[in-house]
Amino acid sequence: MANPDIDHSATEAADNVLSGDGSTSLPRGAHAPMSIGQMSANASGQPELADGVAAVDTDPTETREWLDSLRYVINSRGDDRAAYLLQAIEQEAYRLGVQIPFSATTPYINTIPADRQPPYPGNREIERRIKSIIRWNAMAMVVRANREDKSIGGHISTFASSATLVEVAMNHFIRGRGDDYSGDQVYFQGHASPGIYSRAFLEGRLTEKHLENFRRELAPGGGLSSYPHPWLMPEFWEFPTVSMGLGPIMSIYQARFNKYLQDRGIKDTSKQHVWCFIGDGETDEPETLGAISLAAREKLDNLVFVINCNLQRLDGPVRGNGKIIQELEGVFRGAGWNVVKVIWGEDWDPLLAKDDKGLLVKRMNEVVDGQYQKYVVMPGGYIREHFFGVDPELTEMIAHLSDEKLKKLKRGGHDPEKVYAAYAAAMQCHGKPTVIIAKTIKGYGLGEVGEGRNVTHQQKKLNEDELRAFRSRFGIPISDDEVAKAPFYRPAEDSEEMRYLRERRQALGGYVPTRPQTSPQLQTPKLADYAGFIEKSAGREVSTTTGVVTLMASLLKDKHVGKYIVPIVPDESRTFGMDPLFKQCGIYAHTGQLYEPVDSDQLLS
Ligand SMILES: Cc1ncc(C[n+]2csc(CCOP(=O)(O)OP(=O)(O)O)c2C)c(N)n1
Numbered sequence: 001m002a003n004p005d006i007d008h009s010a011t012e013a014a015d016n017v018l019s020g021d022g023s024t025s026l027p028r029g030a031h032a033p034m035s036i037g038q039m040s041a042n043a044s045g046q047p048e049l050a051d052g053v054a055a056v057d058t059d060p061t062e063t064r065e066w067l068d069s070l071r072y073v074i075n076s077r078g079d080d081r082a083a084y085l086l087q088a089i090e091q092e093a094y095r096l097g098v099q100i101p102f103s104a105t106t107p108y109i110n111t112i113p114a115d116r117q118p119p120y121p122g123n124r125e126i127e128r129r130i131k132s133i134i135r136w137n138a139m140a141m142v143v144r145a146n147r148e149d150k151s152i153g154g155h156i157s158t159f160a161s162s163a164t165l166v167e168v169a170m171n172h173f174i175r176g177r178g179d180d181y182s183g184d185q186v187y188f189q190g191h192a193s194p195g196i197y198s199r200a201f202l203e204g205r206l207t208e209k210h211l212e213n214f215r216r217e218l219a220p221g222g223g224l225s226s227y228p229h230p231w232l233m234p235e236f237w238e239f240p241t242v243s244m245g246l247g248p249i250m251s252i253y254q255a256r257f258n259k260y261l262q263d264r265g266i267k268d269t270s271k272q273h274v275w276c277f278i279g280d281g282e283t284d285e286p287e288t289l290g291a292i293s294l295a296a297r298e299k300l301d302n303l304v305f306v307i308n309c310n311l312q313r314l315d316g317p318v319r320g321n322g323k324i325i326q327e328l329e330g331v332f333r334g335a336g337w338n339v340v341k342v343i344w345g346e347d348w349d350p351l352l353a354k355d356d357k358g359l360l361v362k363r364m365n366e367v368v369d370g371q372y373q374k375y376v377v378m379p380g381g382y383i384r385e386h387f388f389g390v391d392p393e394l395t396e397m398i399a400h401l402s403d404e405k406l407k408k409l410k411r412g413g414h415d416p417e418k419v420y421a422a423y424a425a426a427m428q429c430h431g432k433p434t435v436i437i438a439k440t441i442k443g444y445g446l447g448e449v450g451e452g453r454n455v456t457h458q459q460k461k462l463n464e465d466e467l468r469a470f471r472s473r474f475g476i477p478i479s480d481d482e483v484a485k486a487p488f489y490r491p492a493e494d495s496e497e498m499r500y501l502r503e504r505r506q507a508l509g510g511y512v513p514t515r516p517q518t519s520p521q522l523q524t525p526k527l528a529d530y531a532g533f534i535e536k537s538a539g540r541e542v543s544t545t546t547g548v549v550t551l552m553a554s555l556l557k558d559k560h561v562g563k564y565i566v567p568i569v570p571d572e573s574r575t576f577g578m579d580p581l582f583k584q585c586g587i588y589a590h591t592g593q594l595y596e597p598v599d600s601d602q603l604l605s
């Protein structure tokens with residue numbers, strides 16, 4: 001939040017300094033205005049707990065002195081010094097037995113305040129045009145497949161909500177694999193696949209025929225699988241991400257595996273990131289959150305989760321009476337992740353800058369998701385009356401804005417600059433994984449057929465008027481005569497859009513996703529090398545466990561493949577006679593060995 005009382009410029013130099021635990025690169029002071037015990041000021045200037053419970057201020061003058069002191073330290077000594085003092089005070093309070101109210105969440109505003117955003121390096125206008133074309137073809141693919149055969153499904157609204165999240169990453173962050181397989185690995189949200197196909201079509205990697213045959217990959221001339229799966233499209237998809245929840249949990253293990261390869265000196269993965277695009281409803285799958293503490297424990301700073309919080313699942317709201325963004329923030333912060341919230345677009349910046357008393361933030365905090373969804377489908381007058389209208393000062397704050405403007409106040413996940421800032425912070429974060437929690441609108445751009453409606457997830461039919469409205473909203477050069485057919489559109493090869501698209505991917509090392517069919521060959525051991533092993537056991541009864549473990553111990557010593565064999569044992573190695581392996585190959589720890597094991601004398605002998 002941009003608080004006019006705080007001169008951030010004085011502390012700019014500290015922007016990228018790591019925190020005391022050396023683990024985060026989030027801009028310093030992102031929460032400075034809220035940092036005293038997660039308090040903000042309410043209408044009467046009274047401090048208020050972040051979750052909206054008013055604290056009783058028995059001595060406002062004394063409170064003001066403390067707050068003034070804090071501002072003085074921030075202005076004169078910088079964020080680091082302020083954070084240090086606050087931590088010291090908190091520790092002393094605990095030592096003296098004071099119970100400080102705990103809050104796992106921060107206020108319902110962007111983690112990165114407007115005045116800490118890096119400049120946007122791309123051409124916003126060309127990127128918007130490319131994104132619009134990708135939106136169109138993704139929608140047309142689903143509409144046309146369903147016209148061909150009513151039993152063919154597909155989703156329009158999901159990618160419609162995540163287009164900016166994907167496109168900013170594709171234009172500026174996600175690295176192609178290059179010749180040395182050192183690209184990023186991306187777990188795409190399964191049912192947003194039309195958007196990924198649509199981009200690959202512009203990139204010239206898929207044909208019109210492929211798009212026509214969406215969800216019919218075995219059709220003559222080729223087609224596209226419903227969801228990402230390397231078995232169905234071996235040269236395209238790298239990872240299967242459906243059913244929901246599989247992408248997130250696999251991405252955590254992938255990131256951990258990449259660290260393993262690095263730590264063991266098998267492959268340089270130091271520049272590779274693992275990205276995972278997730279739906280907010282998907283976070284209710286046990287697999288999605290099931291391994292997040294492992295990701296923090298293993299310090300997987302090569303991992304980025306992007307959670308598209310369009311506030312809706314298949315049937316309706318994800319948390320109608322609560323706030324999924326806040327809930328996820330608490331869960332991920334508690335697990336030790338770097339959390340970056342992207343809630344409000346730039347249109348809100350001037351309003352937040354005027355919000356001296358914290359009235360707007362208070363209102364943002366108290367409105368629940370079901371109501372935020374309602375604002376999407378209602379006219380601007382409703383937002384004026386029901387969101388801002390609860391307080392005369394808030395009403396006054398937006399008096400200069402028309403109803404139309406109020407209706408268009410953008411959410412963070414649709415604002416490329418806010419999304420860019422969040423990704424840039426994720427790239428700079430060291431020692432922990434990052435989750436970007438972005439607020440969007442489901443069915444963005446579909447208007448009355450689907451935007452924010454509960455039925456939008458299953459929407460696959462657009463009539464002529466609806467197609468025309470979509471075309472006009474996104475400025476796709478398709479004539480009125482043609483539009484009913486929902487034709488695919490690709491700009492001329494030498495157009496600005498196509499050149500930009502190609503240049504960006506070239507600069508980032510190539511197209512994503514791609515899955516080459518060749519891989520380095522391993523020199524496998526010959527059967528003859530194991531003749532003794534086979535012959536010796538002939539006629540002798542050996543348990544399966546003993547057989548497997550003996551074989552594994554032997555393979556681990558093989559000079560060609562040994563280093564690629566990694567027994568993964570959660571527990572019970574002893575039960576199965578594998579404990580000699582502790583000594584033979586050691587136990588992996590990304591952090592290194594930090595203690596002296598009780599049996600070290602036996603293991604080191
Ligand atoms: C385990 C599992 N259960 C159910 C489904 C069916 N399904 C597909 S998408 C979806 C809703 C997804 O909501 P969300 O994760 O919020 O994604 P959004 O489309 O809103 O981006 C459901 C229930 C599935 N694919 N996997």
Ligand SMILES: [Mg+2]
Pocket residue numbers: 279280281308309310311312313318442
């Ligand atoms: Mg959703």
